[in-house]
Structures are given as C-alpha cells and as structure tokens.
Amino acid sequence: MAKLQIRKVGDEVLRKVCRPVEEITPRILTLLDDMTETMRAADGCGLAAPQVGILRRIVVIEVEQGKVIELINPKIIATAGEQEGPEGCLSVPGRQGIVKRPKHVTVRATNRHGEVFEMSGSDLLARAFCHELDHLDGKLYIDRATYMED
C-alpha cells in the first residue's frame, strides 16, 4: 500500500469529470487500498479518486471507524429531507463552510468484487455520499456552501 498525494483546490484535476470504471483490474483494487490509507493518514472521512489525481469514478468513505465503504461507479438514486451543516474537504485545507445536503441518501454502486449493491445513509453518511460523488463530476463543496466560515 502507498500513501498518495492529495491534490489541493486550484489543481485543475479537481474540476474534471471522471470516467467510469469498466473493468475491476488489480490496479483498481490497489487504488482502493491506497485511497483508504491516504484518507486515514489525513484524518478524513471520505476521499474521491480525483483528489489523488486519478480521473475514475471511485470513492472511499469511513464515517464510522473501521467501516470503510468502497464505491465504484456510484450513483445517487434517491434522496429525502434536508440538513444544513458545516463541512470540510481534504482538498481545501484549513477551511469549512455551511452546506445544505439531503438528510437521507441512497446510492447504487459496484463493490470490489464487481457486484452491484445499494446502500442508504443518513446525516453524516448522507453528507459524505453527496460530497464525494460531487468530486467525480468536478464539483467542490465550496461551490455549494451557503457561506464559508472564517
């Protein structure tokens, strides 16, 4: 495993739309492992592939300690409710801002074994789904924030 370099806001790679993963190769599996390691080392609770310079639709999330969620080609298929709260990003160090997100989110994605699955999350997990999936389309939370703190 290897820790990857996290790209920071201003880096054009964060603004690109990512390509779907067509085949789950060993390289993809290694990338998933490296992303988790990178996320943990940076004390984050979510990381998307473009944040480490890879323009593929891949996300890792760890909202609950030890429960890493790996999402390949994820898609939001349902949302409900609304929450407004502070959010931060590993690519925007030292800042946070208030962002409106749905309260409940259901995603459909492929896991590392190539199986399609669906998963629902509320509160912080719902927020993480939205935040990370935005990265895959070149969007950052600072574009959506109602206001930035500091």
Place this chain on the structure above:
Amino acid sequence: MMRAETKSPRALALELLLRCEAAGQYANLALDSALGRERDMSAVDRSLCTALFYSVIEHRITLDYIINGRSSIAPAAIEQRVRMILRMGLVQLLYFDRIPDHAAIHEAVELTPKRSKGFVNAVLRSFCRDGKRVDYPDGKAEPVRYLSVRYSVPDPLAESFVRGYGFARAESIFAAFEKVGGVTVRVNTQRYTREAFITKFGGVAAKIAPNGVRFDDLSAVSAALEAGDCFVQDEASQICVEALGAREHERVLDLCAAPGSKSFGAALCMQNTGEVKSFDLHENKISLIRRGAKKLGLSNITAAAADARNADPEALGQFDRVICDVPCSGYGVLAKKPDIRYKDFSLAVGLLPVQAAILESASRLVSVGGVLVYSTCTLLPDENEEQINAFLSRHPEFEIEAFTVGETAFEGMVTLAPDTHGTDGFFIAKLKRITRNGKS
C-alpha cells in the same frame, strides 16, 4: 471529506456576532439556526454561547467605549474580528460572575489571530489591573452621553427617553431593562385555574394579570406549552387583554394579531364562545395564529390576512370590542430583544402615520357602546399618549375608560414599564364609543 470541527461556544458566538453585524441578520434567528446545526454541542456550551451572544449585543456601546479608551491604536484601526473578540472578553470580565478573569482573557487570546494576540492580551489585562474601572461620562454634564454609554443605547434613543421622562426616570427605566428576567405564560383557563396550573407546573403567580404565571425559564413548562395548557405572553400584554375585557358571546376583532396571543387571551376570556376575528397583514403569520388556536383548543377564533388600515365597509360598527396592537418602535422590549435598540431611530417616525391610520380604521369598526384598545410595546410618548390625544380630538364619540385588572385599577391610559410594573415597556389606552358620530 473532512469532519467539520466542533466549534467551541466562544468561537461560535464570535462567528455569529460577526455575521450579524455584517449582514444585519435578526439576532434571535441567526442564533437559533446556528445552534440547530451544532447538534453535538452540550447544553452547557449552548447556554454559554447564547449568553455571550446576547450580552455582547446588549452592551455593545459600553464595551466599545471601554475598548476605545484603552486601545493603544486608533479605534478605527482595530480590525472588526479583533474588536469583537475584545467585546466578548470584556463582557465576560464585567458581567459573567462565574467565569474567572484569567479564563476569559486566555480564551479571548486563543481566538485571536496571531498578529493581534499581544494587543488583545494587553487591553484585557490592563482593564483587570485597574480593577475593571469604567470612567463613564458625567451624568450631570452630559446626561444623554452618560445614559448612552452606561446602558448601551444609541444617543437618539437616550435623548427621547430623557425628553419624555426626565433624566432620573429614564435612567431608572434603562437600568430596569437589564434586570428584567424570566418569562410569563398565560394559563389556558379552559383547562386549568391558575392555582391548579401552579400546583402542577410550579411557577409564581404574576402580580397584576390574573391568569399569568412567571417562570425563570421555559424548561418547566415546555410540555405544557406543547400541549396547549398555556402560552407565552408577557404580563404587560396580558394586562392589555384584560383591559379589552371581552365577555362571552361577544364579537371581538384583533387587528395586527400575529402571533396571536392577544386573540387567544380574548378567546379564553370569552370561554370559547362568541367570535374572535384575528387579522394580520402578513399571510405567512396567519398559520401561526391558526396553529396556536388549535393547540389551545379554541374554536371561536378565525384568522385571515388583512391590512388593518383598510376597514371592511361591511364590518363598520359591527364589533363589541376591537384591539389594535400597532406596529411600533419596540423600545419597550429591550430586555427581550437586545438588538432592537440599535435600529435606525428614524424608522419610528415613519410608523407614526401607520399607527394613526390603523387606529382610525379600527375605530370605525367599533359598535356604539363598544370598546377600542390601542397598544404598543414602546415607551416613546409620540407613539402612545400623543396618538391617543390626537385621535380623541378628532373623535369626540370616543372617551377614555378606566379599567381594573385583578385588583389593580388603571386609568384609561397607562404606560407599563420595567421599573414600575416589572413588565415589558408597554402602552395601553382603553377607549369607549359613546355615540355614533360624536353628537350625543
């Protein structure tokens, strides 16, 4: 994604204060929405944040006077964020007995950007070293300036109180605003007598209003409020409803009704009989009245949006009792809404014709022998006695009527104030229509 950092109560209060000042947001709304987002914040931290937030707003002029007097740099050159941190530090040193000085100073320096830490530390420490002495302006030489700095009210407001009440009384009122605390509810007398309510929920009987109960805070009655066993209404406003004196089977009109507490009080006086019509200009507030009435189990209230300045020609002379609690400068509720004092003073002048127009149109809806109550939550005579005197000179068909609330007798025009009655500042005039058109 990063987890957002949980904010310390002081950091949150600072951000909120800066935002309110920059965007001119309503203080209570800004605070409520921010605390709503900080779900992880403990109850103790929430109440510290709330107290800091409101205290800085309440004492802003006093705090700035101290800062400007002690700053080594030109007052205008102090960065907004640094000034706000100094205000928060000072307010703790002056008014928060349970926070030790060293803690208040340490926390203030912590919040300060590096380049200004020394400055904040110096100002706060020198203030403590001098025994927290504040050299107020001389009250005899500069009465308005003294009141402004001592009680943190803008000059025009201090001046108008001095003009209306004299210096000594003005000071007594401003001082009382700082001491008024607690909250008063009106018992749902369809369900409880006041005695039974106090036995069940605690609290202390209000001094004047017969159905009022005072509490230190609302925690003891949150369930009762939710169930509609009572509703929040300052004692002054309850006295106003008592002055109206609605009786069973009457027709009552409440203009400027939202959020509805006066309508509710009248409906309860009428034992849920007769009819209370509640009008408010703002459509979005009508649902507030309907919800409140439903919760209290009152079916004699109908609420609708209407401009109180335009009397419905169909309804002329149709109501036994009409109450209009007109829009006003609000300078009677400084204790509950500390930010109201900084409102542009000239706005009050713009309200005078609106108040007169509402009073005029309300008067036409009162039946012969019926009662008209005019009220405000301000202490400025222009909006109170002056309005009534001008109205009476135009309308000889109305006369002032004395009234009694519980055991307290009032002349028909009464100004309630925090220093004399322990209530919000409030004005009530009870008028009676004696003839149709002024010729008896």
